[in-house]
Amino acid sequence: MANEVETQLVDALYDELQTERFATISTIDFETNGPNVSAISWLVAPTKQKIRFAVDVKSRIVENIKHTNKAVVNILANESCYSISGIAEVAQEKLEGVALKLALIELDINEVRDVMFYGSKISVNPSYEKTYDPVAAAKLDKQVIEAIKKA
Template identity: 65%
Template sequence: MANQVEPKLINALLDRLQQEHFCTLATIDFEFGGPNVSAISWVFAKNEEIIYFAVDNRSRIVQNIKANNKVVINMIANESTYSISGNASVKAEKLEGVPLKLALIEVAIKEVRDVMFYGSKIVSEPQYDKTYDKEAAARLDKQVMAAIKNA
């Protein structure tokens, strides 16, 4: 059923966010004040009320969050589309145990909204493929997700 609103993650989303998942992230651009949308995949739900994600610490995402902490994570899962809004903060400027300079971002969830249009469902979730060295990508993904989970 579309347009349901919850104050925290429902179980299906919590379960899905225990591993890497394609999401989009909307922030407010620090320079021009309008929306900025980015694709992210190193996303992990610590619990029903907190989501962590990792991005390059030089990313515009980090600058945007420091200037305005309001964010929305858009997620396609559970045969629907969800808008997860909350307040973000930089939990760590450099995620430990990872060879890249990644910032760890924490999102305190304020609202989870099912935003799928009426009378429809998702029949296939987005899929992506890493275009660089497959073994290196798998190793890095494992390191990053382990570091996020241990944060």
């Protein structure tokens, strides 16, 4: 997909966005009007034109999107780096079916760009581990991803 601009997720990228993964979201800060970048992991693409993700209701992301609805999700997948931009909205103030108070955000995709610098590829995808009870983390992750898919 290098140097191409798509208006929706290509098949391989859509497939990558079916499970929890590391990504970043860039929004416009509601107080400073400057850029704000946050790491997220609970995100799913229900269609090739939309990404849904869950964040704590108190997250700055929620307030930022309420003020300026443009956002960019950045992910590393398929040996490259992708910038997925679009219009975001708080679809649910409280995601149903989850014990935590999480907001559901939907990003309607306008543009997908492969933004990896020339002549290179991602050789190792980022990995992370939850630093709290692994059993509780796995249970919560499953619950949140299922709730996002049902929304």
